[in-house]
Amino acid sequence: MKDDKNFDVIIVGGSYAGLSAAMALGRSLRQVLIIDSGLPCNRQTPHSHNFITHDGEKPSVIAKKAKEQVLNYPTVRFHKGLAVSGKKTSNGFEINTENGELFSAKKLIFATGVEDIMPGIQGFSACWGISVIHCPYCHGYEFSGKKTAIMANGERALHLASLVNNLSTDLTILTSGEANFSVEQAAKLKKHGVTVIDEPVSKIQHKNGWVEKVIFKGNKAIAFDAVYAAIPFRQHSSIPVELGCDLTEQGHIVVDNFQKTTIKGVFACGDNTSMMRSVANAVAAGNLAGAMVNKELVEENF
Structure with missing residues (x-):
């Protein structure tokens, strides 16, 4: 890694969608930083289903294997921490973490998921x-x-x-x-x-x-x-909205068919963009987001 603060792409969220996006980018030799707080929304779920080749597997086992495979690509780095703010700069974007670390990138991918709002029912x-x-x-x-x-x-x-x-x-x-x-x-x-x-x-x-x-x-x-x-939810991260990304009436980040948000250079994938909340859907959306970010970088430099 040439620089530990500046990257081609920062991916906020390192679960299934984020890791899938990182793999697509790592295989294109992009300098990628994944920032993840380590609290996926399905951490209590004992088994993941309806994901071919992984049916019945424990979600954390899928995520662990995915992370190991993604980090085999030398241009991908994983940073454990909580991203708390972000801003647009003349060269792209900056992301600040809870511990005061500052990272910059040309593009952003938010794979931050959603937070379920639990009712006041005991148990x-x-x-x-x-x-x-x-x-x-x-x-x-x-x-x-x-x-x-x-x-x-x-x-x-x-x-x-x-x-x-x-x-x-x-x-x-x-x-x-x-x-x-x-x-x-x-x-x-x-x-x-x-x-x-x-x-x-x-x-x-x-x-x-x-x-x-x-x-x-x-x-x-x-x-x-x-x-x-059927319970309500909110975006797990407030940064996309702070950057100007639109939300749907239901509260998901608005993306087009290529996972682009309404802010140029910012992409989103996974549960934060779709009511189809599954590991399989998150992986598919992340793969597409990674490919589309790489496409934008290619078009800007070739």
Whole structure:
């Protein structure tokens, strides 16, 4: 590495999307710095699924192997730290870390993911990613045929119910308040045998993250094996917005088909840009982002 402060590309976020982008760039001999705080959002999840060749593997094992392979490329460097601010400069961009370190690069890639906002329900966060889950494609097969709850309301609950109904016929929607379904939606749920309970949930009884019962505010308890939950999120890093990157109405970073944000020279990939939250999708998006950043560098210098 010629310079330990100045790079062709800084990648903020060193999980699946960031590492995938780094590999594409490392193989093109780009000087790359990955900055990562070491807190991936799926760190509690015991197994990753729906990613061919890695189905059923522990997420941390996939990430460890990916990091080892990426760092085999001599122009890629990994820096453990938290990026806290960034700015545009005449030559590109600067990124500051929590420890006061300053790095610069011609291009930026944000693979920073999102932060899930946990509800105030006792036991919820301890089960998140284990048996309180977000995605039928990532987790559904393992809970097929099991007694399943969906913590959501309205259109989101109906969407999840339609997907999960293919996996389990014992399905209950927990709206934690007045149910918000149209007459047509309610009829559809009834037709498919989906029960709706509107009592607020106060607690999830579990053992080491595995759901046993859902406890309601009136102390009624119902046993479940799995709970799907649609919860809000926020961007894990505020730097893209501070740089001027637009967000969608749902809160994702706006990118085009080549992972470019609305700010020239800034790219984003992974969960921070897409509702398709999976390891496979993050790897694919990161690979594309790395290739497109390299393409821009080529066009600017050739």
